[in-house]
Amino acid sequence: MTDAPKVSPHESSEILMQALPHMLRYDDSTIVVKYGGHAMGGEGEKSFAKDMVLLEQSGVNPVVVHGGGPQIGAMLKKLGIESRFSGGLRITDKATVEIVEMVLAGSINKQLVGAINAQGGRAIGLCGKDGNMVTARKVTRHDEGADGEPPVDLGFVGEPDKIDVTVLEQILGRELIPVLAPVAAAADGETYNVNADTFAGAIAGALGAKRLLFLTDVPGVLDKDKNLIKELKVDQIRELIADGTITGGMIPKVETCIYAVERGVEGVVILDGKIPHAVLIELLTDH
Numbered sequence: 001m002t003d004a005p006k007v008s009p010h011e012s013s014e015i016l017m018q019a020l021p022h023m024l025r026y027d028d029s030t031i032v033v034k035y036g037g038h039a040m041g042g043e044g045e046k047s048f049a050k051d052m053v054l055l056e057q058s059g060v061n062p063v064v065v066h067g068g069g070p071q072i073g074a075m076l077k078k079l080g081i082e083s084r085f086s087g088g089l090r091i092t093d094k095a096t097v098e099i100v101e102m103v104l105a106g107s108i109n110k111q112l113v114g115a116i117n118a119q120g121g122r123a124i125g126l127c128g129k130d131g132n133m134v135t136a137r138k139v140t141r142h143d144e145g146a147d148g149e150p151p152v153d154l155g156f157v158g159e160p161d162k163i164d165v166t167v168l169e170q171i172l173g174r175e176l177i178p179v180l181a182p183v184a185a186a187a188d189g190e191t192y193n194v195n196a197d198t199f200a201g202a203i204a205g206a207l208g209a210k211r212l213l214f215l216t217d218v219p220g221v222l223d224k225d226k227n228l229i230k231e232l233k234v235d236q237i238r239e240l241i242a243d244g245t246i247t248g249g250m251i252p253k254v255e256t257c258i259y260a261v262e263r264g265v266e267g268v269v270i271l272d273g274k275i276p277h278a279v280l281i282e283l284l285t286d287h
Helices: 009-026 040-056 069-078 094-118 166-171 196-207 234-242 250-262 279-285
Strands: 030-035 060-064 123-127 132-140 158-164 178-180 183-186 189-194 209-215 267-272
Touching: 030 250, 040 060, 040 094, 040 132, 040 178, 040 196, 060 094, 060 196, 069 094, 094 123, 094 132, 094 178, 094 183, 094 189, 123 132, 123 234, 132 189, 158 183, 158 196, 189 196, 196 250, 209 279, 234 250, 234 267, 250 267
Parallel strands: 030 060, 030 209, 060 178, 123 178, 132 183, 158 189, 209 267
Antiparallel strands: 132 158, 183 189
16 A cells, blocks of 8 residues: 655645635536446546535535436346437337336436435435426437338437426525436426436526536547547537537537537536546636
8 A cells, every 4th residue: 555645735735726716716606517327436436426525515516417328228138128229319118218217316316425425415316307307308309210211219218398497496505416317207297218418408507507517438529630629619519510520429418518508508518537536627727
């Protein structure tokens, strides 16, 4: 076992001098963080939970939205249910949506609530159904079938239709950290699986969040030479989609970024969630 490297008083003061202006900037602001299922578990989850607690204790109001694709896939496999996808979205029949809700709003949500509480926070687990926070509508954007086959019906896959943040407004600023599972009911009462990125964007927009952070397994948006693009405006994003620079699963992420910015979120950041304390580094340093 090796001792942690010691930080000199001078280095400590430099860190504090860099962090303090950022802390003042975000004081009493709402920050929505989307935490992906790939990043959950182990030391990474512990580091993330500690970040959320430190933010809340510093006067920031963090709201966590989590995914859970790998965990859902593992449970479906255990139960002998095949996972099928179309356009990056899980095809979700009646049996599958029951498993999705059980995993997302149950085991994963409570795992993350427990991790935050273990670091000294007071997290509360919710989903889109609670207080009618998110009312969903069925996703109708599905891929055209090949060779003249009919389009694929995604089943119980939804997208946010109406947002009511009354419940969140009662929680924020009261030393509580809401942890949200992207499961919602439609107006007819049916349960829908909502893409976590889209869910987070809708919540951030409705709250007028100062920042929306996506913790992913990549550094961010890359150019055609695989170099990180550090800053983008909405028009530039659309150009990069059109010329094929932004492709695959990054397209729905940046589309959610555009959605959130157009609804008043000051800035959206895509971060590599594998970097320890990525959220604190982004918000409270010049990096």
